[in-house]
Amino acid sequence: MRIPEIIHSKNIESYYESCLKDYKRVWHLDRCMAMHMGFWDEETTRLRDALINENRELAEQAAITSTDHVLDAGCGVGGSAIFLAKQYGCHVTGITLSSQQVQQALHYALLHNVQDLTTFLVADYTKMPYPEASFDVIWAIESVCHAQNKKDFLQEAYRVLKKGGRLIVADGFQAKYPLSKRESALLKRSFSGWGVEALERDTLFDDSLNELDFINIKEQDVTSRIYRSSRLLFIVSFPGFIVHLWERLLKKRGHIEQQNIVATCNQFLSLKKALWNYKIFYAEK
Numbered sequence: 001m002r003i004p005e006i007i008h009s010k011n012i013e014s015y016y017e018s019c020l021k022d023y024k025r026v027w028h029l030d031r032c033m034a035m036h037m038g039f040w041d042e043e044t045t046r047l048r049d050a051l052i053n054e055n056r057e058l059a060e061q062a063a064i065t066s067t068d069h070v071l072d073a074g075c076g077v078g079g080s081a082i083f084l085a086k087q088y089g090c091h092v093t094g095i096t097l098s099s100q101q102v103q104q105a106l107h108y109a110l111l112h113n114v115q116d117l118t119t120f121l122v123a124d125y126t127k128m129p130y131p132e133a134s135f136d137v138i139w140a141i142e143s144v145c146h147a148q149n150k151k152d153f154l155q156e157a158y159r160v161l162k163k164g165g166r167l168i169v170a171d172g173f174q175a176k177y178p179l180s181k182r183e184s185a186l187l188k189r190s191f192s193g194w195g196v197e198a199l200e201r202d203t204l205f206d207d208s209l210n211e212l213d214f215i216n217i218k219e220q221d222v223t224s225r226i227y228r229s230s231r232l233l234f235i236v237s238f239p240g241f242i243v244h245l246w247e248r249l250l251k252k253r254g255h256i257e258q259q260n261i262v263a264t265c266n267q268f269l270s271l272k273k274a275l276w277n278y279k280i281f282y283a284e285k
Contacts, residue, residue, distance in 0.1 A: 008197065015194065015260070016097075019257055022261075023035055032051050033076075033077055033082060037142065038051040038052075039226065040228045047232070062168040065090065066088055068090045068091075069093070071095070071137070072092055073138055076143075080139065080141060082108055085109075085118050086112060094118065095122070096123075102122055133160070133165075135160055138166070141171070151212075154208050154212055164284060165285045166284050166285075167214065175274055176274060186266060186269060186273070189263065190266040190269070190275075190276070193262045199276055202279055214285065215283070216284045217281070220282075223271070233265075234267070234269070237261050237265035240261045
């Protein structure tokens with residue numbers, strides 16, 4: 001049964017606001033400002049560099065320049081938006097469902113002196129408060145997975161993109177189908193605790209791009225590039241359970257934080273079974 005949209009949105013907001021402390025502990029959020037997996041290669045030795053790699057490589061694929069107005073759809077605490085503003089001098093508007101994330105993003109933008117190039121506000125990327133043809137680039141890293149209907153996001157992205165505008169998406173997708181009952185349960189444990197109701201099948205996402213008349217569609221499987229981050233999350237989930245139990249006794253943690261750790265553990269198990277993959281989709285209007 002589909003969750004009513006207002007409840008679904010509140011669930012996502014509650015997840016990120018409740019688990020902000022976990023991202024700060026494990027993903028060095030105050031320093032890296034990133035909540036995504038990152039891209040590893042043979043020369044990458046630190047998580048912070050992997051996170052920067054993903055921002056840089058997606059920006060290159062989207063051919064971002066200083067004249068672009070970029071929409072970061074599901075901007076988190078603003079890390080990618082700040083990176084793009086600093087590196088390319090473009091204006092970036094970041095939207096998120098969480099007012100707490102907006103305040104954090106505004107704080108980080110001020111620290112990095114890009115407050116004049118960045119705008120952050122609370123908004124739903126399936127119902128954007130912008131007229132048609134407002135943006136040159138739509139940027140979405142690990143945010144489209146949260147949409148109940150991923151096509152709703154793509155329709156809005158197409159609407160607010162200028163003609164010739166570019167869409168760049170990096171996210172997890174369901175790679176195997178159909179799933180057995182056991183596989184389906186494992187995949188649900190892997191993502192429901194992260195505020196993700198269900199991953200989109202990669203083939204269906206590609207179909208939606210074509211149905212909406214996007215052109216120059218490119219699809220790239222980069223699962224091997226995020227494998228190390230997935231494994232790292234799995235490893236830290238074990239001490240995370242211990243910390244969680246202790247802090248729950250002190251009434252500092254609740255069910256949302258518990259499910260976050262469950263997902264952090266299981267996402268690697270389902271990745272090893274090739275139930276999901278990590279892909280980049282690029283398309284133009």
